[in-house]
Amino acid sequence: MIKNNSELVGNWTLHFDEVSNNVYQVELMDKFGRKSGTTDHDLDRAIETCISYAFDIEKQLGNSLNKFIYDTFKYFLTDKRILVDNYSDKDFGSWIIENNRKRIILDGKDFLLSLQSQLEKDVWKDDFSINITDLTFKQINEVKDRFKNDK
Numbered sequence: 527m528i529k530n531n532s533e534l535v536g537n538w539t540l541h542f543d544e545v546s547n548n549v550y551q552v553e554l555m556d557k558f559g560r561k562s563g564t565t566d567h568d569l570d571r572a573i574e575t576c577i578s579y580a581f582d583i584e585k586q587l588g589n590s591l592n593k594f595i596y597d598t599f600k601y602f603l604t605d606k607r608i609l610v611d612n613y614s615d616k617d618f619g620s621w622i623i624e625n626n627r628k629r630i631i632l633d634g635k636d637f638l639l640s641l642q643s644q645l646e647k648d649v650w651k652d653d654f655s656i657n658i659t660d661l662t663f664k665q666i667n668e669v670k671d672r673f674k675n676d677k
Contacts, residue, residue, distance in 0.1 A: 528573065535601060536594035538562075538580050542569065554580045577601070578663040591658050592619030592634050595666065599623055599630055602670045628673050632658070641669050 534540040538554040545551045545565070552572040553563035562579030566572035577598055584594050596613050603623065610624035618634030627644045637658045642650040654669060 528569070534573070535577055535580065535597035536584065538577075538594075540573065540576075542572070552576050556580070556583075581663045581666070590619060591661070592621065592632055595632060595639065595658065595661070596621045596623075598666060599670065599673075603673065606674060623673075625673070628653075630669060630673055639669070641672055 528540070528542075530540065530542055532540055534554060537557050539556075540552070540554055542550050542552040548567050549565065550567070550569045550572050551563070551565045552569070552575075553561055554576040555561045560583055562576045562583060564572050564575045564579075566575065581591075581594065581598070584591055593613065596619075600611070600623070606625060608623060608625055610622055610629070613619070613621040614634075619632070620634035621632050623630045629642050629644075629650070631640045631642065632638070633640070639656055639658050639661060640652055641654040643653050645651050653672065656665060
C-alpha cells in the first residue's frame with residue numbers, strides 16, 4: 527500500500543491527491559525542495575513517471591545514484607518474494623536484491639549494475655551489466671521486467 531507523505535525513493539517524499547474522480551496529481555519532492563510531478567488517471571503510472579523525473583534530476587546533479595536505484599527497485603519489486611535484500615553504505619553503496627533464480631547487484635566501487643541468473647547452485651551468469659553513469663530509467667524498467675520474469 528502506497529502511503530501519502532512517505533519517503534519513496536532516496537530522499538524523495540511522495541505527495542498525491544485525487545483532484546477529480548480517479549485523476550491523481552502526484553509529486554515527489556526532495557529535502558531541498560526540488561520537485562517532479564505529473565497528473566494521471568493511473569496512480570501507479572504517475573508515481574513511476576515521477577520516479578523517472580527524479581532519477582533524471584539526480585543524474586543531472588551528479589548525485590550518487592546507488593541508494594536511489596536500490597530504493598527504486600525495492601519499490602518496483604514489492605510484489606515479488608525477495609530472498610536477499612542488502613544495502614551497505616560502508617561498501618561504497620553496494621547492494622543486492624535476489625529471488626530464487628535471479629539477482630540484481632550494484633557494485634558501488636566500480637559503479638556497475640548487473641542482472642544475473644542462476645545456472646546451478648553458486649553459479650551465476652551475467653544477463654545484463656551497465657555502468658550506472660550510462661544507465662537510463664528505461665533500462666531500470668527493463669531490468670525490473672527481466673527480474674520479475676522468472677523463466
